[in-house]
Amino acid sequence: MTSRFFSARHLPRALWTVAALAVAATAGQAAWRIKQSVELARQSEPLQASPAGATASLLIAGDSTAVGTGASSAASSVAGLISTDHPRLRIVNRAQDGARFADIARQLEGDERFDAVLVLGGGNDVIRLTAQEALAQDIARVAQRAAARAPLVVILPPGNVGNAPFFRAPLSWLMAQRSRTLHRLVRQSTADHGAIYVNLYKDKADDPFAQRPDELNARDGLHPSDAGYRLWYDALNTQAALARRLKAVSAH
Numbered sequence: 001m002t003s004r005f006f007s008a009r010h011l012p013r014a015l016w017t018v019a020a021l022a023v024a025a026t027a028g029q030a031a032w033r034i035k036q037s038v039e040l041a042r043q044s045e046p047l048q049a050s051p052a053g054a055t056a057s058l059l060i061a062g063d064s065t066a067v068g069t070g071a072s073s074a075a076s077s078v079a080g081l082i083s084t085d086h087p088r089l090r091i092v093n094r095a096q097d098g099a100r101f102a103d104i105a106r107q108l109e110g111d112e113r114f115d116a117v118l119v120l121g122g123g124n125d126v127i128r129l130t131a132q133e134a135l136a137q138d139i140a141r142v143a144q145r146a147a148a149r150a151p152l153v154v155i156l157p158p159g160n161v162g163n164a165p166f167f168r169a170p171l172s173w174l175m176a177q178r179s180r181t182l183h184r185l186v187r188q189s190t191a192d193h194g195a196i197y198v199n200l201y202k203d204k205a206d207d208p209f210a211q212r213p214d215e216l217n218a219r220d221g222l223h224p225s226d227a228g229y230r231l232w233y234d235a236l237n238t239q240a241a242l243a244r245r246l247k248a249v250s251a252h
Helices: 013-025 027-043 078-085 101-107 123-127 132-149 171-193 226-239 242-251
Strands: 056-062 089-093 116-120 152-156
Touching: 056 078, 056 101, 056 132, 056 242, 078 089, 078 116, 078 226, 078 242, 101 132, 116 132, 116 242, 123 171, 132 152, 132 171, 152 171, 152 226, 152 242, 226 242
Parallel strands: 056 089, 056 116, 116 152
Antiparallel strands: none
């Protein structure tokens, strides 16, 4: 598979000049945001739940968004919101900050069966420039391993990373292009393996994270805030009917 991601030989010299100037102009702000991201990651911890008399089980795998980095507490993360709405659901959360899809595949190793698997990830592959062919293989491996662990698999990649306040043009353009590719690969892999794909990708004019940045983004301008994670959770319930499916499993 030929990579369609930008590379040095595809970018004209003028664009690299613009990029260098943009980086220099925003270096101070970028350093501050990176520091905020590190602090948020240090403060975050993936929510686990082991209620007495649990009636269903959920395995969560992924990156910092599955951990809930950026939320004010674990209770405001996606896992926390799920736990609040499903108090008899056992939640095993193996997510780790910084994980790429290759790492997420390793989080899904093992033989224990669950009623559902939820995967949140892909942002680190976008930002850290994972090659397209490798990314496609990693996503497929995640979908395969998740399907071996549960009859219900939901994969939620982040929205348009290029719209995050953390990035400025022209880097934001590259992040948007890579986000589109990520979503295309996840959409294809979920279709191939019987999983459910949740689509958060939107162009800037239609993206609530771009239109309401202070409300929906954490202070690092990269991770969701409490309100941002609530939007993600709403998308899970709207597009994947997650709440209904978990309640149906618990009733059996």
